[in-house]
Amino acid sequence: MNNPIRRAKLEKTLYCMTMQTRHLLALSVCTASLWAQTDSPTIAAPEAESSASDIIDESSSRWSFKDIARRDLTFYWENDGTAPNLVSNTDRFYTNGFGVELSFDPGLSDSLKAKLAPAGEWTDPRFGFGLAIKQRIFTGIDITDPAPAIGDHPYSGYLYFGFSFQRADAKKHDHFELDLGVVGERSQAEGVQRFVHNLFPDQDTPQGWSSQHANEMTINFSYDRTWKSEPGNIAGVEFEMLPSVGFDLGNVSTRARGRLTFRAGYNIPDDFGPASLLGFKDHTISRYSQDAPACSIYGYFTVGIDAVAHSIFLDGNTFATSRSVDSEPFLAQAKFGIAARYKAFYLGWSQSFETESYETQPDAQTWGSFVVGCSFGF
Numbered sequence: 001m002n003n004p005i006r007r008a009k010l011e012k013t014l015y016c017m018t019m020q021t022r023h024l025l026a027l028s029v030c031t032a033s034l035w036a037q038t039d040s041p042t043i044a045a046p047e048a049e050s051s052a053s054d055i056i057d058e059s060s061s062r063w064s065f066k067d068i069a070r071r072d073l074t075f076y077w078e079n080d081g082t083a084p085n086l087v088s089n090t091d092r093f094y095t096n097g098f099g100v101e102l103s104f105d106p107g108l109s110d111s112l113k114a115k116l117a118p119a120g121e122w123t124d125p126r127f128g129f130g131l132a133i134k135q136r137i138f139t140g141i142d143i144t145d146p147a148p149a150i151g152d153h154p155y156s157g158y159l160y161f162g163f164s165f166q167r168a169d170a171k172k173h174d175h176f177e178l179d180l181g182v183v184g185e186r187s188q189a190e191g192v193q194r195f196v197h198n199l200f201p202d203q204d205t206p207q208g209w210s211s212q213h214a215n216e217m218t219i220n221f222s223y224d225r226t227w228k229s230e231p232g233n234i235a236g237v238e239f240e241m242l243p244s245v246g247f248d249l250g251n252v253s254t255r256a257r258g259r260l261t262f263r264a265g266y267n268i269p270d271d272f273g274p275a276s277l278l279g280f281k282d283h284t285i286s287r288y289s290q291d292a293p294a295c296s297i298y299g300y301f302t303v304g305i306d307a308v309a310h311s312i313f314l315d316g317n318t319f320a321t322s323r324s325v326d327s328e329p330f331l332a333q334a335k336f337g338i339a340a341r342y343k344a345f346y347l348g349w350s351q352s353f354e355t356e357s358y359e360t361q362p363d364a365q366t367w368g369s370f371v372v373g374c375s376f377g378f
Helices: 004-039 045-060 110-116 189-199
Strands: 069-079 093-105 126-139 156-168 172-183 216-227 232-234 237-250 253-266 295-311 330-342 345-354 365-375
Touching: 093 189, 093 365, 126 189, 156 189, 156 216
Parallel strands: none
Antiparallel strands: 069 093, 069 365, 093 126, 126 156, 156 172, 172 216, 216 237, 232 237, 237 253, 253 295, 295 330, 330 345, 345 365
């Protein structure tokens, strides 16, 4: 260390290290001081607490997925040639429909309720939504014919997911639905029909599916508005009327419709009509609550008319060449049925009639329906 040059370099290095250490210490002291001032009580502290409280109150009024509650689970089955149908036992035209649906209470916040059902138009509104998967099957007049004639109802299957939202008060009900699905072989209609027919030895084996519609992705929107009349009572029998209008729009179906339902019975539920696969189920109330009577039963009769602009099951595929027939512009329907509930479980049956849907259709269509379901939270 006797070398003066090396000694000078060492002293310079020590000096720099000392200055850097002082700077770091000074910065640490300043930082600690600021931290201590932030944590120490100040005049602004109550204001900060008030802001936090406001944030908590605001967040408690917001909606989240945790607010959703289950209401009902419903199964649908419609068929034109088996147990539900009392008039006929022949598979043809609209031959089968099946669906499973879950109903939910969305648990909306007051602010959302006010936006979705303005106070000037809705009184004490209630809301609901549903998630469903459904399938419909269409065949020709003779399923044993491997080469259906030109002019016969095209073979087609339709598999889709349904997403519905509803709002209602004591006098009216709105139903909005978006259906996303597929028509054609991917709908699995052929496989389902063959499987069901193979379960019963006396059933014919379907032969005409080689002519079915091509695969096509589908999107359809539907809307229905239903009103409720003032209830009446004669000798303990309750009754009311439910008129409705609606429309479909999409590559599956484009049509307008009107319906009128009359129902009468004992402890009629506070809903907007019986559930059906081709119609809708009221998701805005649960079928059972602790305050409701233990059981209810009613019969109903519905008449309606459709103005049809497009039906993929009759007019064929949108983007591919496929079987088609000349569809009728107007359809008339009539239906009668019965719906019953005991506590959380409910059951419905109906018989439907529909006029010819295409020009070469030999006669009208009939089918029967079963609806079975239960409520959650009982």
